[in-house]
Amino acid sequence: MKRKLQLVVIGNGMAGMNAVEQLMKLTDSCDITVIGQEPHPNYNRIMLSYVLDGSKTMDDIVINPRAWYDEAGITLHTGTTATRVDTTRRVVVMDNGHEVGYDRVIIATGSTPFILPVPGADKQGVIGFRSIEDCDRMMEAAKLYKKAAVIGGGLLGLEAAKGLVQLGMDVTVVHLPDFLMERQLDEKAARMLQTELERQGLKFALGKQTQELIGGERVEGLRFSDGTELEAEFVVMAVGIRPNVELARASELAVNRGIVVDDYIRTSAPDVYAVGECTEHRGVCYGLVAPLFEQGAVLAKGLAGVETKPYEGSVCSTKLKVSGVDVFSTGLFLETPECVCVTFHDAWKGTYKKIVLKDNVIAGAVLFGNIDDASKLERLVKQGAEMTEELYNELTGAGGCCGTKANAAADFADDDIVCGCNGVTKKMIVDAITEQGLTTLDEVKACTGASRSCGGCKPLVEQLLQHVLGDGFEAGGSKQGICGCTTMSRDEIVAAIREKGLRSTKEIMNVLDWKQEEGCSKCRPALNYYLGMIWPQTYQDEKESRFVNERMNANIQKDGTYTVVPRMYGGMTTPAELKKIADVSLKYNVPLVKMTGGQRIDIVGVKKEDLPSVWEELDMPSGYAYAKSLRTVKTCVGATYCRFGTQDSMGMGALLERKFERIDYPAKVKFAVNGCPRNCAESCTKDIGIVGNDGGWEIYIGGNGGIKARLADLLCKVKTDEELIEITAAVLQHYRETANYLERTSDWVERIGLEHIHKTTVEDAEGRKQLVARMDEALSSRSEEPWQQVISDKGLRDKMFGKVVFQQ
Amino acid sequence: MNREAAWVAVGKQDDFMPRVGRVILINGVEVAVFRTTEAVYAIENRSPHPKGGPLSEGIVSGHYLYDPLHDWKIDLRDGCVQAPDTGQARTFAVRVEEDSVYIAVM
Structure with missing residues (x-):
């Protein structure tokens, strides 16, 4: 066997681990050792602001728990500092004296907050905002002190300040330039941002240079260069970051402000790489997360021996993570003489949009108040897209009332869940679309799992496709087969x-x-x-x-046990049947007996091997609660007992249930039959809903109370029971013949149209007769009652339900 | 492998319906056995999906099995879950001799 490559990663932060994860997706040819300074597994530093404002806990932001390292076969040293890479002996030296040999090294030591070199900066109560420990200290301080100052009105400073306000402190943001976030925003957007943050309780001291931190052992205030002072018992410095380069220096690598790397993320020493905030690429040190992923991708491919484009620097986009404040900037944001700007300022709505063009190419943008177009603009800037009349209309909402289409998914935050069944976030979907070039709903489903379970999020996923691909996406446009095995519809x-x-x-x-x-x-x-x-x-x-349920004639539960629902025609049972159900439930020790929503009784938690005996002892027909077939016919008491009743709903319900049960339909089918328009059996949410009144019946179709609620449509009114049964048969057969498999009547009615169904099953008497004849043919050839079939076939019973036990 | 595998006779081929799983409890481990058109496979009756659940009732296609609860596609030969999902179910060696099916257990 080929010897595995020994890869040592110095730094257990996002940059290092992202590179490792990307690498592991490409190859398993590396033995990986990770040396981390912090005593815990790595976490998503970007989310620290959420920990501070209390919307997330430390556990929520852990990216890879310790078990992940074990499973991935990664050796993890936490609480250990690597001090030097000895490039001649090819070992990494650690502070505990140990050494690890390497074939390749990734340095991902990150950065530390820059602490202003002013007198008093070492006083108690002065911290940076960078780690979980800093978060803890800020939360601690908020309990003891009132007045806080945050030095730095950039992204991190504002997030820290907002966090402290939320913790109940009185916070002033001190900033040297005259407006906030000057590295990401133009003055106009910055002013709007300041106004909004002031409304949220932040105070600002702009154009102020901190000269000294005053106080005793503990900080008591700030003195500015203009002689004024600000009282503060707690100071957070958020004036920028400094790449951690000590190890690189000690290893004699080329270092400027950061560790110098080339377009393939290589340092000056062979087989030594550096990634993330500790690096300097083409003279730029990045302090944001996107470059880290982009560098990691190039690095991982390089290590795995996969061909890769060089890394040519990142376009930086910024979003401020403060609730209620939507700010976004990407690429160039300041007007320079060679730039042309498209600007919109809506003072009433409090929105601002600026698109910066350089030689008519979209080079950057700033958004405030409404950031719906953020991802689109980010993409356009990355692509270096040229401004066209069309794009202009799209981006500005000009050119008619429908300039921009509502797209709910676009408003989602990256980490908002789109698919609640499978926990798929917007970002996961968008990433899959962009990184793997997906263009259809099915591809997204296969790749991410989104919309694979209940399907309720399909429209959202389509919107995301639309959102990301723009005009390149046509909903349902390309030819789709019924599954991946065929292209045929x-x-x-x-x-x-x-x-x-x-x-x-x-x-x-x-x-x-x-x-x-x-x-x-x-x-x-x-x-x-x-x-x-x-x-x-x-x-x-x-x-x-x-499907399992239809094969086993029972519904499988998540623990592998089954539920048994016997037929109770029209929701009616007898004391004798109830007694049997009780006896069987006791004998087989079922954990739960439950009423269903369809007027039946569900015996829950039956073991697979007990199913045939349970059926045998119940001696009742299967209720088909598992099948794409007629499930239940819900009835009210009707004319037999009810003082309002005009029709015998129980009798008609039981009759219809007997008539149409035990054949296959495209999906499950539920009925309701009511004795009067009070509709106690809820016809409006059933596939076939029947309402009795004096002198006849009304037939409703296409109701649904499930995933997508839909009120049933009135198909027609009939005078006699015979007509009722005939039209019901025709509708059901038409449904059987034209619906897609698994398509409920609610979707079917909408797809083929109520009018068409009316024509075929009500107006066209000849066609109706033929439909009824075909239905009768299906009914006459229906299979034996499935539970009886299993009970009477010993071989089938053993092979499908028998449990074989071997013990040695 | 340190220990010699022991072969347990679990029945005749005909005891297993084509492409319909059957559970055999061997020394306390539930093993789902599938007879396909190609061969007989044995896989631990536990889905590698985080929420677990049985595998014996899945739909079989060639040497693939579709997890009945989560629709994961699993290779019956090595238990490997197919993309986009990941994981692996434990599999057992199977020998068919003179129509009898044997499963290797440790």
């Missing part, structure tokens, strides 16, 4: 099954040239359904192509 497949007479999933996949020979968990159940729908008499259902 549902309609094309169904047509091919009919025309070519395909009779099994295997045949479909062979003839239609499936990419994965035996399909996947998406297409197999779908094809199984289409085949059964098209060839009701002859198709042999494939158990192995059914």
Whole structure:
């Protein structure tokens, strides 16, 4: 076996670990040792402001917990300082006297806050804002003291000041220039920012140079060069950072302000690299996070032997992380004679936008108040995009009322969760889109997991695609197959099954040239359904192509146990059935018996091997609570007992349930039947909702109370029970024949249109008869009651549910 | 491997329905056995997904298994989870001799 490359990383911060993570994605050919000065695992320093304002805890901002290092096979030394890289002996020397040999070294020692070299800077109560310890000290100080000063009106200073205000301190920001954030903002935006922050309780002393920190052992105030003083019991210095270069100096590497690196992140010594805030690249030391990722990417590729473009410096973008203040700047932001600026200042809305053009190329921008266009502008600056009439209209909202389209996803913060099921943030999606060149919803789904579970976030993900790709994205524009195995649509497949007479999933996949020979968990159940729908008499259902629940005839729970829901036609049961349910539940020791939302009883937590016995002893039919089939028919008491009732809803409910149960539908189907318009059984949220009134029934379709709530539409009114059953059959068969697999009636109605359904199933009497005939054919060839089938087939029972135990 | 693997006979090939998993409890470890068109595979009946759950009820395609609860795609040959997800389930060696299925246990 090839010997692994010994890689030593000095510094356990974001830069070093990001480079390591990027490297590990490319290769596993390195043995990695990490030497970190801080006693804890690495954390996201950018989030310190959130820790300070209390919206996040230390645990929230840990990037890689200790277990990650173990799992990744990384040797981690915390609380240890590397003092020198001995480039002749090729070892890293540590302060505890130990040495580690290396093939490659990454120096990622970061930076420290710059402490102004003024008298009194060493007094108690004077700190920088850089680490978790600083956060702790600030929170401590807020409990004991009242008056604080923050020296530095840059990004970090303002975030620290806001944090201290939130902790209840009286805070003055002291700043040498005349306006805030002069390295990121122009004066106009800075003034607007100051006004907003003053409203939030910050005070400012601008144009003030701190000459001395006064007081005894502990700081008591600041004296400025103009002779004035400011009282302060606690001082935070946030005047900038200084790259940590001591180790590099001791190792005799080339150092200016930072450790000098070339376009491939190499230092002056062979096999020694440096990344992040400790470096100086083309004369620039960066203090922001984006360059660190970009340098890390080039470095990782270099180490992994993957071809890489050189690093040519970063365009820096800034966003201030203070709640209620939206400021953004990217690239050039100051007007110089060779620049042309597009500016909008809306004093009423409190927004400001400036786009800086250099030779008509978008070179930078400043936004205040509304930063919707931030990511777009950042992208344009990075691309060096030229300003066009079109782009101008887009960016300024000019050219008509619809200049800018509302895009809710654009307003999300980077770490806002887009997909709540799988915990996918906006940033993860945007990164996947930009870094891997994704262009479709399905690609994003496959790559990030977003919208893979409930699908509720699909519109948001599409908006993000739109947002990132701009005009390059067309929702549903490119041809999408029903899954990754094919490019054919549902309609094309169904047509091919009919025309070519395909009779099994295997045949479909062979003839239609499936990419994965035996399909996947998406297409197999779908094809199984289409085949059964098209060839009701002859198709042999494939158990192995059914979802677990439909195969086992019970709903699997997260611990691998199952739930059992017996049929109770129309929501009616008997004392004898209730007693059986109670007896079985006791005998099999189920942890929970629960009422369902559909007027039935759910026996929860049955072991797989007990399922056949439970069914046998219940001796009731399956309620199909697991199936893409008719689930429940909810009824009210109706004319039989209710004083308002006009129709026999219980009787009709039970009749419909018996008639339409036990065949496959594209998705689950729920009914409700009501005896009067009071609608106690809630027809409006059911696939088929029936409302009785004096002299007839109303039929509603396409209701849904689930993921996407939708009120049912009135399809028609009928006078007789026969008409009711006939039209219901026609609607259900039309749904079976035209809906996509897994498409609920609510989506189906919206897709093909209520009017069309009305024409086909109500107006066209001949067509309706044919639909009903096909429904009857399906109903007449339906399978045996599934629980009975298992109970009576010993072989099936053993093979599917039996538990085999070996003990040695 | 320090210890010699022990082969346990778990049944005839026909005891396993094609592409439908079956659980065998061997020395307290739940093993899900799948007979595919290619071979017989044995994998620990525990999803590598952080939320766990069984694997035996997944949909089988070739030598891949789709996790029934989370739809992760897992290679039955080595237990490796396919991208974009990551992880690995424990697998066991399987031998088929004269129609009998044997699983290697430690």
